[in-house]
Amino acid sequence: MHAAVIHAAHDVRFESVPDPVLSTGGDAIVRVVAACVCGSDLWPYRGVTETAAPKRIGHEFVGVVEEIGPDVRTVSVGDFVIAPFYDCDMTCVNCRNGFSTSCLDGGWWGAEDKRGAFADGGQGERVRVPHADGSLVATPGQPDAALVPHLLTLADVMGTGHHAAVSAGVGPGSTVVVVGDGAVGLCAVLASKRLGAERIVAMSRHADRQALARRFGATDIVAERGDEGVERIRAMFDGIGADHVLECVGTKESMDQALRSARPGGQVGFVGVPNGGPELPMRQMFSTNVGVRGGVAPVRNYIDELLPEVLSGAIEPGLVFDLELPLSEVGEAYAAMDERRAIKVLLRP
Amino acid sequence: MHAAVIHAAHDVRFESVPDPVLSTGGDAIVRVVAACVCGSDLWPYRGVTETAAPKRIGHEFVGVVEEIGPDVRTVSVGDFVIAPFYDCDMTCVNCRNGFSTSCLDGGWWGAEDKRGAFADGGQGERVRVPHADGSLVATPGQPDAALVPHLLTLADVMGTGHHAAVSAGVGPGSTVVVVGDGAVGLCAVLASKRLGAERIVAMSRHADRQALARRFGATDIVAERGDEGVERIRAMFDGIGADHVLECVGTKESMDQALRSARPGGQVGFVGVPNGGPELPMRQMFSTNVGVRGGVAPVRNYIDELLPEVLSGAIEPGLVFDLELPLSEVGEAYAAMDERRAIKVLLRP
Numbered sequence: 001m002h003a004a005v006i007h008a009a010h011d012v013r014f015e016s017v018p019d020p021v022l023s024t025g026g027d028a029i030v031r032v033v034a035a036c037v038c039g040s041d042l043w044p045y046r047g048v049t050e051t052a053a054p055k056r057i058g059h060e061f062v063g064v065v066e067e068i069g070p071d072v073r074t075v076s077v078g079d080f081v082i083a084p085f086y087d088c089d090m091t092c093v094n095c096r097n098g099f100s101t102s103c104l105d106g107g108w109w110g111a112e113d114k115r116g117a118f119a120d121g122g123q124g125e126r127v128r129v130p131h132a133d134g135s136l137v138a139t140p141g142q143p144d145a146a147l148v149p150h151l152l153t154l155a156d157v158m159g160t161g162h163h164a165a166v167s168a169g170v171g172p173g174s175t176v177v178v179v180g181d182g183a184v185g186l187c188a189v190l191a192s193k194r195l196g197a198e199r200i201v202a203m204s205r206h207a208d209r210q211a212l213a214r215r216f217g218a219t220d221i222v223a224e225r226g227d228e229g230v231e232r233i234r235a236m237f238d239g240i241g242a243d244h245v246l247e248c249v250g251t252k253e254s255m256d257q258a259l260r261s262a263r264p265g266g267q268v269g270f271v272g273v274p275n276g277g278p279e280l281p282m283r284q285m286f287s288t289n290v291g292v293r294g295g296v297a298p299v300r301n302y303i304d305e306l307l308p309e310v311l312s313g314a315i316e317p318g319l320v321f322d323l324e325l326p327l328s329e330v331g332e333a334y335a336a337m338d339e340r341r342a343i344k345v346l347l348r349p
Numbered sequence: 350m351h352a353a354v355i356h357a358a359h360d361v362r363f364e365s366v367p368d369p370v371l372s373t374g375g376d377a378i379v380r381v382v383a384a385c386v387c388g389s390d391l392w393p394y395r396g397v398t399e400t401a402a403p404k405r406i407g408h409e410f411v412g413v414v415e416e417i418g419p420d421v422r423t424v425s426v427g428d429f430v431i432a433p434f435y436d437c438d439m440t441c442v443n444c445r446n447g448f449s450t451s452c453l454d455g456g457w458w459g460a461e462d463k464r465g466a467f468a469d470g471g472q473g474e475r476v477r478v479p480h481a482d483g484s485l486v487a488t489p490g491q492p493d494a495a496l497v498p499h500l501l502t503l504a505d506v507m508g509t510g511h512h513a514a515v516s517a518g519v520g521p522g523s524t525v526v527v528v529g530d531g532a533v534g535l536c537a538v539l540a541s542k543r544l545g546a547e548r549i550v551a552m553s554r555h556a557d558r559q560a561l562a563r564r565f566g567a568t569d570i571v572a573e574r575g576d577e578g579v580e581r582i583r584a585m586f587d588g589i590g591a592d593h594v595l596e597c598v599g600t601k602e603s604m605d606q607a608l609r610s611a612r613p614g615g616q617v618g619f620v621g622v623p624n625g626g627p628e629l630p631m632r633q634m635f636s637t638n639v640g641v642r643g644g645v646a647p648v649r650n651y652i653d654e655l656l657p658e659v660l661s662g663a664i665e666p667g668l669v670f671d672l673e674l675p676l677s678e679v680g681e682a683y684a685a686m687d688e689r690r691a692i693k694v695l696l697r698p
Binding site: 093102 | 442443446447448450451516587588589604612613614616619622623628629630631632634635636637638639640641642643644645647
């Protein structure tokens, strides 16, 4: 089969790789129907994190089950399935606690699982999925083609935006600021609206992203950043800041923006991968009582809650895809996102 | 009158100072009935924070109102009152949000208030209290002498221990680890018990503090620290750690201990003053989804909830006082706490 392989910064190729083979009894092979490129894929693409040797890449996909191992019980050949951006068994204590990203037997796409068998990257024609019963969620019947982009967001960005909102404690009547207007930030706006937030400020400088943020439920747009952005936000909320701030970027600057946009006793929910390793200023948190909670989003745990609303059309998170390319043009998909020509690129084999 | 003045590290003197004078209309003068020394007072005493010039010190006291300004409405001359470890108006947006330590018009004892009038330190014979209506809470009638130590803890340590538990999200059925066996840590045990925690581990190496922790509701004691302490804690809780961890020390080591004792998705509530400025490891928080929330405790907001239980004897937080001295021997009180001869020292004029 063919799959995306990153060789070095700015060098992602679609090339021939070994076909996946069932190996653990509880695994499945999924034929990918749609995949996409994540903002976090851009870190190795940009060389911010090093690629020492060629490596399979991609962690968001939906598809159809082609083969299952003898121990698989909850999905069948022919099912349309959503996979989270990691694999998990959904039976260990961490999965049961709602944090399947800390699954005691879990792993990541494009790497060996805990039994030493390879789990393919998500940007490929097929993927071997470890413990398929835990990792995969089947839709009731085959979805319409138009639903596929929305379903695909449950693999990562919609669940991650939801996690930012949940981690920040967003609920009915909340005031919310979203830092970051990428696909995750936009989904965080949608998640906040869905959870009942009353006022949602999207911090964005791009007209197309501002428009989508408004469609997703943003009540206000703030284009300023840094000190000016903080001043604007505080002026909007009693001079002190918002109850909840969702950090969806992952830089030192965006976290600083988030911490200073929250009112005393407010809460920051963060899902931006902290690349470059900013540390949190503890004395500032101490003096303001602003809490920080979040991290790698347990999106598998959220699929049960979000899937019915995607199926009914109540939420349309797939609107974050503004470019579609054949999977074979995955290199161009990375370039388009790197150069900010696209918010998020959908790939179809 | 006489009051404690810190001149330099290890040099706290009880000396003659000017009598307080009403000056803002909304203030009161309180005759101190009992005061005490805080763990955070030891930072300047030990020279960890510098004392550039002689300075009034002390921020925990209860007493009787001697004089009130013409605008005071809620307390009267003769009332027995509890003061929090700061002053606040209880009318601004932050006070109404429950975070009176961020009062827009608030201040600290032993310093000028926002109108430029001096608010005395708490370790003295009398204190001028800015906006007395916000800062002071009067008890119903004059309390028995035996109740005074318990009431005094509402000025800081009991409310601060409670804040650690609230910030960590402790509730019915919770599993809790308390890092730190000082007065605040012990009160955090009591607060967790009161909030319904099912299992409470006190980390302590001192027999007297272990005994008090058990009396306050600890179900387990762990004497180990560092890697060994973390291993013991994880072994007690499914191999992954506790739901809630209360950090009541304020060092880099204690925060590290706290973060690693929480299970994935758990929550650290922190109230230890972060002296020495440790920063939080954001990537570790990201990968584990362990949240951190807390800070300078809004104890004034908690007095309404905690006072009835102190008055009824349902909780006895004043057991943290294990030494009582005349206020004039305040220097010896600091020495006793510095040398760990006492958990917490009560001072009476």
